[in-house]
Amino acid sequence: MVAIRVIREEGADPSVPLPSYETTGAAGADVRANLPGGASITLEPGQRALVPTGLRIEIPQGFEVQVRPRSGLALKHGITLPNAPGTIDSDYRGPLGVIVLNAGQEVFEITHGERIAQLVVAPVVQAAFEAADTLSDTARGAGGFGSTGRG
Numbered sequence: 761m762v763a764i765r766v767i768r769e770e771g772a773d774p775s776v777p778l779p780s781y782e783t784t785g786a787a788g789a790d791v792r793a794n795l796p797g798g799a800s801i802t803l804e805p806g807q808r809a810l811v812p813t814g815l816r817i818e819i820p821q822g823f824e825v826q827v828r829p830r831s832g833l834a835l836k837h838g839i840t841l842p843n844a845p846g847t848i849d850s851d852y853r854g855p856l857g858v859i860v861l862n863a864g865q866e867v868f869e870i871t872h873g874e875r876i877a878q879l880v881v882a883p884v885v886q887a888a889f890e891a892a893d894t895l896s897d898t899a900r901g902a903g904g905f906g907s908t909g910r911g
Contacts, residue, residue, distance in 0.1 A: 791877050803867065808860060809859075823881055825882075826881075
C-alpha cells in the first residue's frame with residue numbers, strides 16, 4: 761500500500777472526511793467538496809467550476825494521483841470532469857481542486873461535503889524521448905482515428 765500524506769487547508773472544515781475507498785475492491789478513493797462557510801456551488805448546464813476539497817497531498821516519487829469522474833454523477837446528472845483523468849504530480853503541494861463540468865441538461869448544485877470525484881493512485885514511468893531518423897514499421901502504420909474499425 762502507498763501512503764499519501766494529507767493536510768487540510770487553513771479554514772477547511774475538518775468534519776469533511778478525508779478521501780476514502782467506499783468498498784474493499786474500489787480502485788478510486790472518493791474526494792469531497794469542502795466549500796467555504798459550508799456554501800454550495802450551482803452549475804448551470806454547460807458551466808464548469810473549480811471545486812475546492814480543502815486538502816493538500818504529498819504523493820511519493822514514482823506515483824501520480826489521477827482525478828476521475830464519479831460514474832453515478834455522470835449517469836444521473838451529466839456531471840463530469842472536463843480534463844479527466846486529471847493528473848496530480850508527485851512534486852505538487854498546492855491546494856487540491858477539482859474542475860467539475862455540468863454536461864447535463866438541468867441545473868446541478870454541489871453541496872458542502874458531497875463526493876465529487878475519485879482519486880486513483882498510479883505508478884509513473886518517465887521515458888527518455890530521443891530524436892530519430894526513422895520509426896519501425898507496424899501493420900497499422902500511420903492509420904489514425906477510426907482506422908482499425910468503426911469509431
